[in-house]
Amino acid sequence: MATSDTNLADRSGSLLETHKSYQPRVIFFYFVIFALLATLVIGLAHEQLFNTARHLDSERMQNQRRILVPGPRGNIYDREGRLLVGNRPRFAVVLYLDELKSEFINEARIIRRNYAEAGDKDLPTRDQFNQIARVSVVQRYLDQVNGILQRTSTVDRVDLKKHFDRQLLLPYTLIDDLEPNDYAKLVERLPVKSPLQLYASSTRFYPYGSAAAHTLGYVGVETDIDVEDFPGEDLKTFKMKGTIGRDGLEKVFDSRLQGEAGGTIFRVSPAGYKINPPLEKRLPVQGRNLVTSLDIDLQRVAEEAIDDQTGAAVAIDVKTGEILVLASKPDYNLSDFSPRLTHAAAADIEARQAWTNHAISAAYPPGSTFKIITSIAALRSGAINPDDPIVDCEGTLRKYNHNFVCENGLVHHGEILLRDAIAESCDIYFYTAAWLTSVEKLAAEGKRFHLNEKTGIELPNETSRMVVPDPEWKMRTRDESWVPGDTAHMGIGQGDVLVTPLQMACFVASFARGETYTHPTLLHQADRPAQHSAPIGLKPEQMQAIIDGMEGCVTHGTAAKTLALASEKIPGGIRIAGKTGTAQVPGRKNVAWFICFAPIENPEIAMAVAVEGDTPNEAYQGGIYAVPVASAVLRKYFDKKAHPSAFVQPIKPE
Amino acid sequence: MPSKRLDQARPFLTLIIVVVAWLVLPVVVKTFTRAGFFELQAPLNVAASYARDLQEYWSLRLHTNDELIEASRDLARLNAQYEVAAQQNAGLQSEIERLEALLKLPAYAEYRSEHARVVRRDFSGWWQRIVIRKGRNYGIPVGAPVIFSGGVVGRVTEVYAYTSVVELISNPGVRLAGVIEGETQPISYQGGINPSFANARGVIEFVPLNVFANAAAPKRLVTSGLGGVFPPGLSIGTVVKVEPSTDGLFKTGEVELDPRLGSLTEVTVLVPLNPE
Numbered sequence: 001m002a003t004s005d006t007n008l009a010d011r012s013g014s015l016l017e018t019h020k021s022y023q024p025r026v027i028f029f030y031f032v033i034f035a036l037l038a039t040l041v042i043g044l045a046h047e048q049l050f051n052t053a054r055h056l057d058s059e060r061m062q063n064q065r066r067i068l069v070p071g072p073r074g075n076i077y078d079r080e081g082r083l084l085v086g087n088r089p090r091f092a093v094v095l096y097l098d099e100l101k102s103e104f105i106n107e108a109r110i111i112r113r114n115y116a117e118a119g120d121k122d123l124p125t126r127d128q129f130n131q132i133a134r135v136s137v138v139q140r141y142l143d144q145v146n147g148i149l150q151r152t153s154t155v156d157r158v159d160l161k162k163h164f165d166r167q168l169l170l171p172y173t174l175i176d177d178l179e180p181n182d183y184a185k186l187v188e189r190l191p192v193k194s195p196l197q198l199y200a201s202s203t204r205f206y207p208y209g210s211a212a213a214h215t216l217g218y219v220g221v222e223t224d225i226d227v228e229d230f231p232g233e234d235l236k237t238f239k240m241k242g243t244i245g246r247d248g249l250e251k252v253f254d255s256r257l258q259g260e261a262g263g264t265i266f267r268v269s270p271a272g273y274k275i276n277p278p279l280e281k282r283l284p285v286q287g288r289n290l291v292t293s294l295d296i297d298l299q300r301v302a303e304e305a306i307d308d309q310t311g312a313a314v315a316i317d318v319k320t321g322e323i324l325v326l327a328s329k330p331d332y333n334l335s336d337f338s339p340r341l342t343h344a345a346a347a348d349i350e351a352r353q354a355w356t357n358h359a360i361s362a363a364y365p366p367g368s369t370f371k372i373i374t375s376i377a378a379l380r381s382g383a384i385n386p387d388d389p390i391v392d393c394e395g396t397l398r399k400y401n402h403n404f405v406c407e408n409g410l411v412h413h414g415e416i417l418l419r420d421a422i423a424e425s426c427d428i429y430f431y432t433a434a435w436l437t438s439v440e441k442l443a444a445e446g447k448r449f450h451l452n453e454k455t456g457i458e459l460p461n462e463t464s465r466m467v468v469p470d471p472e473w474k475m476r477t478r479d480e481s482w483v484p485g486d487t488a489h490m491g492i493g494q495g496d497v498l499v500t501p502l503q504m505a506c507f508v509a510s511f512a513r514g515e516t517y518t519h520p521t522l523l524h525q526a527d528r529p530a531q532h533s534a535p536i537g538l539k540p541e542q543m544q545a546i547i548d549g550m551e552g553c554v555t556h557g558t559a560a561k562t563l564a565l566a567s568e569k570i571p572g573g574i575r576i577a578g579k580t581g582t583a584q585v586p587g588r589k590n591v592a593w594f595i596c597f598a599p600i601e602n603p604e605i606a607m608a609v610a611v612e613g614d615t616p617n618e619a620y621q622g623g624i625y626a627v628p629v630a631s632a633v634l635r636k637y638f639d640k641k642a643h644p645s646a647f648v649q650p651i652k653p654e
Numbered sequence: 655m656p657s658k659r660l661d662q663a664r665p666f667l668t669l670i671i672v673v674v675a676w677l678v679l680p681v682v683v684k685t686f687t688r689a690g691f692f693e694l695q696a697p698l699n700v701a702a703s704y705a706r707d708l709q710e711y712w713s714l715r716l717h718t719n720d721e722l723i724e725a726s727r728d729l730a731r732l733n734a735q736y737e738v739a740a741q742q743n744a745g746l747q748s749e750i751e752r753l754e755a756l757l758k759l760p761a762y763a764e765y766r767s768e769h770a771r772v773v774r775r776d777f778s779g780w781w782q783r784i785v786i787r788k789g790r791n792y793g794i795p796v797g798a799p800v801i802f803s804g805g806v807v808g809r810v811t812e813v814y815a816y817t818s819v820v821e822l823i824s825n826p827g828v829r830l831a832g833v834i835e836g837e838t839q840p841i842s843y844q845g846g847i848n849p850s851f852a853n854a855r856g857v858i859e860f861v862p863l864n865v866f867a868n869a870a871a872p873k874r875l876v877t878s879g880l881g882g883v884f885p886p887g888l889s890i891g892t893v894v895k896v897e898p899s900t901d902g903l904f905k906t907g908e909v910e911l912d913p914r915l916g917s918l919t920e921v922t923v924l925v926p927l928n929p930e
Contacts, residue, residue, distance in 0.1 A: 089860065089904065181880050184831035184840040188881025192827050192844065200860060200904070 057234075064279065065169050065268050066232040070225045070242030071259020072202040074287035076216060076249060078296040079322070079524040085216055085250070087286075088205030090339065091178040091198055093186055094171035095141050097134075097164060099195040108133035131161060141196050142174050148189045149182050151175070169266060170238050171199055177339065204243070206334040212299050214328045214357035215292075215459065215522065217248020218337040227261040230282055235265065248357075249290065249522060252458045259287040293322035293524040297640065298633050302327040305632040311591075311611035312359035313629050314505035315637070316520060318512045318603040319530040323457070323522050325607075325633060326502070330354040360457060363465040363498040364591045364610055367581030368425045368558075370446075370493025372511065372546060372595075374434055375418060377445035379542040383436035386545035389415040390436065393428040400484045404431050407582070422549025423557030425580060427492050434491025439482060442490055443470035448516050448534075449507050451499050457520045466503060469496040493581060504608035508595045511536070512577075512603035514543060547600060550577035559594060559627045574638050575600040580627065589613040594626035598634055605637055689814070696817045700787055703773035765799075765885065765924035768792050772918050773817060782822040782848060786921060789814045797883065799924045804912040805889030806830070806877060807921050820921070823890060824854035824911055831881040832858070832890050834865050835874040843875060843890055843909060854911040856891060861905040867893040875909050885924070 047055065076085035108129045115123055124132065139155045146153055153175060163172050174196075178186070183198065190196050204219055222244035242261070245254035262284030302313040306329040315325035330352045336345040349355060356362060378384040391397070393413035397404040406413065406427040413426040421429035434442055446452060446468035454462050467473070469490065471482035489495030499507075506518040510533065517533035536543070553559045558580040577600050581593030590613040597606040609626040676684070717725075770786040788794055790813055800807040800820045808828055812819035821828050825845040832843045842859045858875065867873040872892045879886025889912070896907035 091860075180840055184878050184880030185882055187829055187831040187840070187842045188883045190829075192829050198842070 061235060063267055063270075064232065064235050065266050066230075066235040066237040067169055067264045067266070068225055068227050068230075068237060068239045069262045069264075069284050070222070070240060071261055071284035072286045073204070073219070073243060073250075073259055074257040074289040076257070076290045076292060078292055078294045078299075079324075080295065081291070082296050083207055084212065084292065084294070084296060085334075086205045086207070087202040088338070090176070090201050090203045091183045092173045092176045092201070093145050093178065093190075094173050094197055094199040095138060096195045096197065097138070097172050098168055100137055103137050104130065104133050107137050111136070131157070134164060135160060138172070138174075144190075144196065145174055145186065148185050149175070167238050169268070170240065171197070173199070201240075203339045204334070205338065208296060208300065209335055210331045210333045211296060211303060212294055212326065213248075213331040213334050214359070215248050215294065215326045216334065217250035217252075217460075218246055218334055218341075219243040219250050220246040221340065225261045227263045227282070230261075230263045231280060232263075232265050247461075248459060249292065251460050253290055257287045257290060260285040291524045292522050293317070293324065294326065294522065295324045295637075295640075298325045298636055299327055301632050301636045302629060303329060303331070305629040306611065309611050309625070310353075310358065311609070311626075311629075312357075312362065312501040313607065313609045313633065314359050314501050315605055315607045315633055316505045316509045316518065318509045318518075318597060318606050320525075320528045321506075321509065321518045321520050321531045322524060322528065323520050324605065324637075326359050326522070328356070328358040357459070357461065358610070358612075359501050360455075360459055360462040361500070362610075363463050363467070363500055364593075364612075365495070365497050365583035365585060366493040366499045366504060367583035367591065367593045368427075368430075368493055369504060369579050369581035369593045369595045369608075370497060371422060371425065371430050371491070371581075372550070372579055373445050373449065373451075373507075374430050374437070374442060374491045374493075375422065375546050375549075376511075376536060376538060377442050378433040378437040379418075379538055379546075380445070380536075381437050381441045383438075383441075384418060384433050386418045386542060389417055391416070391428055391432040393426050395428075397428045397431060399431075399435075402485055404428065404485075404488055407584075418545050419549040419552055422546060422579065423552030425553070425558050430491045431488040434487045435484060437491075439470055439487040439490060442487070443468050443473075446497070449510060450517050451503055451507065455500075455502055455506055455520050457502060458522050462502075463500060465498060466500060467496055467498040494584060501608045501610045504593070504595050504610075505606055508597050508608060509603075509606035512597035512606050514538075547577050550579050550596070551575060551600060553580060554578045554596070559596075574598050574634070576634065578627075578630070592625035594630050596630055596634075598638075605634070607633060692812075692817075693814055696814055699773045699785060700816060703771060703787060707771070764927045766927055768794060768923040768925055770818075770921055770923055772921060775916070775918070777916065782825045782845070782854070783808070783811070784820050784822065784918060784921070786818050786820055786923070787816070788923065789816045789818045791816055792923075793925060794818050794923050795925065795929065798926065799884045800921050801888055801924060802914070802918055802921050804914050805891070806884060807915065807918065809883070810923060818923070820923075822854070822915055823856060824848050824915060830884060830890070831878045832875045833878040834861070834867075834893065835876050837862070837865065840878045840880050841875075846908075853913055854915055856909040856911060858893065858896075858907045858909055859904065861896055861907055863898065863905060865893075865896055865905060867896050867907065869894045872910075 072087045075083055075087070078084050111132055112129055135155050135157050138160055142153055142155055145151070160172065163170070175182075178198075186198055190198070206216075220243065222242040223239060225239050225242040242258075245251035245257065250257065262282045263280070264278045264282075265280040266278050298315060302315070302325045306313060306327060309329060311329055313325055313327045314323065316323055332345075332349045332354045336342070375384075379386070384390050392415050393406055395406050395412050397406075404427070413420070413424055413428070416424070416426050416429055418429075420426070452466060452468040454464055454466075456462075469486070474480050474482050474486070474496070486495055490497055502520060506520055509518040510516055513531075514536050515531075515533045516536055518531060538546075549557075554576045559578050576596055576598040578594060578596030581591075581595070583591040583593060585591070592609075592611045592613065594609045595607065597603045607630045609629045611625045611629065613625075679687075768788055770788040770792075772784050773787045774785040776783050776785070784807075786800075794810055794813055796810055796813050798810045800810060806823050808820045808822040808825065810818050811821045823830070823843070823845055826847055827845065829842060829844040831840045833840055839862050841861050844857055844859070846855045846857050848854045865873070872894050875890040875893050877884040877886055877888040877890060891909040891911040893907050894910045896905045898905050
């Protein structure tokens with residue numbers, strides 16, 4: 001019995017729950033749990049204390065978007081304040097897709113239900129449902145506009161998808177470049193609080209169409225606009241398209257004309273929809289204006305006078321170097337570039353070879369206009385004297401085993417003096433003067449007038465193909481020796497001499513001042529000081545002989561036929577000094593030249609005109625083709641001076 | 655004790671139930687309810703306006719005969735002036751029609767005039783509108799332009815059986831295409847945020863840069879007629895300020911509206927004869 005009691009006690013004791021203070025297995029788990037908790041706490045502390053900035057940053061990156069809007073470009077004016085290039089408002093009707101979130105969702109639901117009701121087993125995917133819904137909703141809004149404007153436009157699915165995926169925060173353009181009537185209708189008939197809104201942007205506006213096209217230049221689309229000192233550079237940024245100067249003044253002064261971009265930073269929902277109001281906003285600001293030295297009246301007259309010929313005319317203010325006219329033909333209509341140049345228009349410009357600015361990018365032999373430089377070189381070197389005949393022109397001259405012909409010798413010039421040689425453009429005289437002077441001195445004179453280098457005008461694409469040749473140049477470029485015939489040809493501006501019309505205009509302006517260098521500029525300053533450079537170094541009687549010759553060219557010489565008629569119409573009996581030239585390029589089209597300045601007593605305006613012939617080897621004389629262009633410009637210039645009140649316009653502030 | 659608490663909370667519960675019920679009601683029901691409420695209210699408003707008319711009538715009856723004779727003389731003079739103006743207008747109208755025919759321009763939309771009494775004015779910072787005593791019973795459509803002797807009043811936004819609601823041009827929700835008198839480019843006019851009892855103003859946008867105006871040399875803003883809703887040449891207000899917008903493309907400005915807009919008693923609804 002006692003045994004059985006003992007066993008019972010043992011058994012009952014084994015059934016009792018007992019706790020020991022030391023349980024190694026449990027304590028192990030305590031450690032594990034503690035370690036895990038500690039890891040979590042430390043991790044949390046680390047993230048909260050040390051990585052807060054990073055998390056805030058990534059949160060900001062995730063839920064904020066930046067939109068940049070370009071500022072309008074500055075205007076370009078002529079010297080009298082007339083608008084040459086401005087900005088034209090361009091109205092579009094746009095749809096703010098980010099305000100249509102609930103409509104898209106509802107539409108997708110309806111479409112899905114319709115599919116289900118129709119029992120269609122070939123169900124589109126979720127994305128496809130959403131796309132169909134978007135197109136359907138946007139088309140509904142577009143139909144509102146169609147109804148008002150009596151149009152039948154439809155939504156471009158691909159374009160809409162691209163816009164939705166990439167630029168949801170930017171308005172989606174439904175119809176662009178609205179006519180004023182359409183714009184007025186939409187203003188009145190679209191609800192004020194509607195996702196459909198009118199959007200105004202700017203595009204370039206050219207009141208004078210093709211006038212000064214090469215000088216003013218054009219703009220192209222710029223997608224990479226930037227805004228200074230605007231926060232959120234690291235945010236996902238949507239950029240509206242801006243413009244960038246691609247040619248002419250638009251290109252050279254792009255940074256000045258370029259407006260300051262504006263920007264907005266929005267918070268967006270996880271689906272990318274905008275939450276108003278914006279966190280940051282800065283309005284775009286228009287770029288600075290540019291006042292050019294061009295006189296649009298003269299510019300248009302020059303272009304009309306050149307008409308459908310190929311060539312250029314440059315007029316320059318003798319005292320300041322400001323360019324009054326920089327005309328080049330053929331040209332293009334700048335309005336074709338706004339808002340963008342079509343392929344057809346580009347092809348047409350290409351076909352007409354109208355891209356080239358012949359005033360600065362085409363290098364021509366100067367022809368007989370170079371005889372002024374030959375005269376200066378010969379007089380300075382003492383090789384000729386104004387009052388001594390150096391040759392008896394019989395139409396041809398046999399020398400160095402060659403026959404040298406006087407191209408202007410329809411009648412024999414006989415024993416001719418410098419004045420008449422210039423007026424009649426006697427080649428034999430200048431062959432002889434060149435030989436007497438030497439090629440080195442001729443070349444040095446050309447270089448002294450900077451005819452071997454770019455003028456540095458504020459335009460792109462000024463050619464560097466100008467050449468003032470000399471024996472060293474010929475040997476270097478052609479590996480040939482210089483021969484006396486080269487000197488003769490150089491003396492009359494033929495052979496290898498190449499200059500641009502702008503260079504010749506600068507040369508005439510320098511000569512008119514009795515100096516050697518004129519820096520041309522296209523910027524107008526009302527108080528710009530007169531330019532000065534090294535004097536020519538001729539004695540007054542020598543200078544007078546050349547000027548007499550140039551005046552004789554206009555009054556009774558090679559330019560007399562056309563310019564004399566024009567002179568009668570120039571008020572106040574203005575005396576003009578000029579020189580014609582006909583550059584003959586074997587196998588190629590000849591070039592008719594005319595350079596001049598006026599009035600002789602107090603020179604104000606200098607000009608150079610170069611017009612290409614339209615048939616190879618055709619006699620294309622400066623007196624016939626280039627003189628009328630200069631004549632028209634001079635007449636307009638002096639007309640404006642005589643009747644200032646009829647032309648003066650207020651100059652707009654810059 | 656708990657039942658007493660429940661009794662106390664009953665009004666709040668009822669309010670919550672009503673609000674929730676209103677929120678979940680279909681849009682059609684809500685629209686019907688709103689319209690029904692307005693229609694129910696309309697006879698009261700109309701009756702009140704008739705009472706006001708009667709009040710005015712009796713107040714006029716109190717004037718002396720001399721005053722009435724003087725007023726009728728003024729009226730006769732005014733009528734004579736209007737007669738001359740009407741003849742001039744007829745001459746100008748025929749000249750315009752001749753030129754339009756010559757230039758093959760489309761004629762402006764034609765309208766039928768419906769004169770209506772104002773039964774209620776509702777001016778607040780949020781909306782500015784009036785209720786007029788004609789509605790569907792006179793064939794007034796939504797969107798019809800409303801004018802008075804001083805120019806544009808606004809547009810009809812709601813039409814009921816016997817009344818219509820007209821949103822005034824001082825309301826920010828009204829936008830129309832105007833032109834500065836003498837100019838051709840249409841600009842956008844929109845009502846401004848106008849506090850009660852203040853002179854109403856509107857804002858203009860997309861104003862060409864060559865337009866200058868200020869309080870000393872104001873310019874008149876008239877309807878362009880291009881939008882197709884308002885006929886051309888109706889006065890909107892006076893442009894008293896324009897300033898360049900920062901984008902350099904346009905100017906924006908302020909338009910002072912006719913102060914009589916706040917005390918209108920009679921307006922004319924232009925009902926299009928050939929609505930699009």
